[in-house]
Amino acid sequence: MSDAPAMRIWVDADACPRVVKDILYRAAERRGVGLVLVANSRFAVPKCERIEFLQVGSGYDKADEAIIHLAGDGDLVVTTDIPLAAGVIEKGGTGLSPRGEVFTSENIRGRLTMRDFMDELRGSGVMTGGPSALRPKDRQEFSNQLDRLLRARGY
Numbered sequence: 001m002s003d004a005p006a007m008r009i010w011v012d013a014d015a016c017p018r019v020v021k022d023i024l025y026r027a028a029e030r031r032g033v034g035l036v037l038v039a040n041s042r043f044a045v046p047k048c049e050r051i052e053f054l055q056v057g058s059g060y061d062k063a064d065e066a067i068i069h070l071a072g073d074g075d076l077v078v079t080t081d082i083p084l085a086a087g088v089i090e091k092g093g094t095g096l097s098p099r100g101e102v103f104t105s106e107n108i109r110g111r112l113t114m115r116d117f118m119d120e121l122r123g124s125g126v127m128t129g130g131p132s133a134l135r136p137k138d139r140q141e142f143s144n145q146l147d148r149l150l151r152a153r154g155y
Contacts, residue, residue, distance in 0.1 A: 008035070008076075009027075010070070011077075012081055013043075015079070023139070031150055035050055039063055054070075074092060075091075077095050078095075080098060086108045089104065096146065098142055
């Protein structure tokens, strides 16, 4: 492992698809990276010294607030929530969506702008639809990006 501080992976677990959690569980066990799943409601996680579960109070953005508060420089957050990714990036971390999109300081502003625009459309009554179902191609892209990010940090 490199001289960099140990990286942790933080997961916005309430919204994270099960198949993505399974990929993350395997990565934590095989690569020895710390994994913290943060959620409003309790669920079972594999027994592994590298995997933790943090239950936060119910309420909008409680998990996001906890992750932003606890994540550090060099950490990775897995989320679809753009403001959460932006908060972690401000602290020196990186974001990764369950579809394999990497959020960085170079691209997060554009993603925030698009998110705000879509919120305005929905607020004015325009039906924008939700995200499509996670496809095998998305799962593969997530797995590939996770592998790249872990290798870059020496895992």
